Amino acid sequence: MNKKKMNRRRFIGNTAAASVAGVLAGSFPVLAQTKNSGTLAALGGAPVRDKRPWPAWPYTDEELVQSMTETAKSGWWSRIDNRNSSKVARFEREFAPFHDIKYVVATGSGTQAISTAVHALNIECGDEVITSPYTDMGTISGVITSRALPVLADLDPDSFQLDAKDVEKKINNNTRALLPVHMMGAPADIRAFVQMARQHKLLLIEDACQAHLAKIDGKRIGTFGDVGCLSFQSSKVMASGEGGACLTDNEALADTLYTVMNHGSDKRGTHPRIGPKYRMNEFAASLLLSQMRTHLQRHETRNRNGKYLTEKLKGYSGVAPQKLYPGTEECSYYLYAMAFRPEEWKGASRAQFIKAVQAEGIPIGPYIQSGLHKYDWVNFICGLEVYKKMYGEKRLKEYKEQTKHLPACDAVADRMLLIPGSGPLTADQSSMDNIINALAKVWEHRDQLKSIKV
Template sequence: MTNNNRGRRQFLGQLTAVTLAGMIPSPLLAFSGNSSSLAALGGRPVRPAPKTWPKWPYVDDRMVEEVVKTTKSGIWSRIQARTNGNVATFEQRFAALLGAKYSLGTGSGTQALAICVAALGIGPGDEVITSPYTDFGTISAIITNRALPVMADLDPASYQLDPADVERKITPATKAIMPVHMMGLPADMDRIMAIAAKHKLKVIEDACQGVLATHRGRTLGSIGELGCFSFQASKQIACGEGGAIICNDAALMDACFTVHNHGTDKAGKHVTIGPKYRMNEFEAAVLLGQLPTVVERFKLRNRNADYLTEKLKGFKGLVPQKKYAGTESGSYYNYAMSYKKEHFNNATRAQFLKALAAEGIAMSGYIPRGMHREPWVDYLVEQPDYKKMYSPARLQAFREAARQLPGCDQVCDEMVAMHGCGTLIAGTADMDDVVKAIMKVYDHRDKLAAL
């Protein structure tokens, strides 16, 4: 090779680096410039099939031993061992883990939320403000108590409730706010708690995705009057189904116990109306087996999430979920980002996700439609009991407002999410694969239209 040729190649290389530096933040330059064609179009994938992610849900020998021990004991229901069984033991340890005074095990996160609504005396004619971007269990918990689930819009950068719209939606019938800590990151709790105090409202935290995450030194679920968690199979602490409530008010916790125990209080008196929402001893056994190592996995998720966020910093094509002031850690049920198609040659999100999946990195659009776009809204306003409890004008206004949540619509259109529970407990090299795959797809964005 002549000196002239070598000089020309060096110059072109420098020119390419300068050009890329203008479009791609410096932390990503090392991951860019992949000359291999897209795997979806016949190229070699960034992460070949033999490379696997940690299995989820998490299982170890300790958990199996707890279930075997419970099976042999013949004590399978919490009412057989109210004070020293698996459920009671889990409640004590879970409360201590989260820095709360009290905890109550339930059959699911949805049940936990419904119990809290009932325990606060919220029912027919009342309203609860919540998020449209959530599992339907959030909405169902309010409907179960025959209250009206009023949906406020989202901050499209954080995927959380927009406090300004929450305040606009308050009426004389509003009794509570139910923020959803989406993806396991804290909602804007400073403003939500200030609004609740100003209007004398209760706060029920839907922390079903947010176990162990912290905001200003407090765990999610311990900031409002009551906090609820889910232990469904995909969650950070999992037992198939299952849930829990935490709070710091003994009387309120007793009220929750009575509701979840078909209206029967701890003294055995049948004092009110309630369903049977009890956690069983097998669920608690699985959970107890996980607790000794759950903090270790929580810290690893945060470390890997921070690593990804740092690597993607300044990249305009994918923008990681916004964090509010006061956020100290997240639970990362999902690691979520907003897909900006204008930076990918206007390729659709579906084309981007297809290309990424072929590279060995699975992500999804998560919730395809906000709850405000689902048919339950029209169903609810036509129900005879709701027509008795709410005026025609209120139901009509509810229906119309439910369709006008543009922030949520934007989130549903832009969201790309990677399941965090198992993926984010992998190694740093695995996180590098995620970034490499994203940048490979970005480098070949002009080919995405072919997918």
């Protein structure tokens, strides 16, 4: 974390150029004299940001509406077979080059994509899969429904990602796969996981549900492992209400993923294995096809804005932006993530800080309130006969103990601050300056935060 004390002059020196109304002269007192900076908006002052709305999400335009109408009128609403004219099949073909991958298999959600990967890689009862506790339940749902054991390792407190060192400690003879999650749309420590998977002969599934188009070491996220999984749920940077995809460069595996996704029926219409029915529907594909035209443009804007915020926040000691691993070139910026640093706020809480910044017109909030290890599913699966038989009482007891202690995850959950990326981070630079100015103003008035009721 950034330990440097905020230095007013340095912070404002970092703060945007002439377009930032409050800091035109490049010194903090000017900000203090503007009409917006006198009193915190949470305490009755005028907010930093005017009534201008933030870009809405999910994205919609005329082409998108037309694409949906076309599908509605076509009468072809479902991907019944693998015909090339299906919008889902077209989406798979056209989306692959975005991620520099050979094969895409569309599914009904990100959860389904991960579950399809787990089935297709024959991960089953008795196997263990190591993953992150700080994620959506969809990461582990497919592992559990295959009756494999999701083993949770702790986080790197600065990147909010799965800690490779703790993962390595949790590998045992039953470990079959690693399932790193690229949180907030930033690449996880994927170099370490690729190497670890090779060394221990493990499968590697990437949960890239939040990390569309992110890139590290010259490669897109989702293309490092055996299978990469994406989500197109409404909040994601490409959205179809619900939707997902498996990515792979392996042709045989792509066929298996298709067959699993398609309740065990392969592309020739025979039934060589079993699987759930996880098809994407034609409406979801229509939404995605029409968004693809402008997807890269929004990705670039989010990256420009995300990097801009991080640059301006250098020297601001009140929050620590998410640490990125060396080699990170692009993030999805699904979320712009920061850790609240309570020691800097004179006893004010994260909730008071959030309320103050929100009142200035900035869409900021906390995130997942606690890691997955805090929930009852742990006791539930340990109580199932099939788990008792396959893993044995000793392992399940140890598992429960291991799963209780994930202190870095607990700290991350308590400190997390997020600005949603899909909409807000596609705004113009003056909006990013609003964010910086709001943070500057709240910092300037930090003595008063404790009086804000939450």
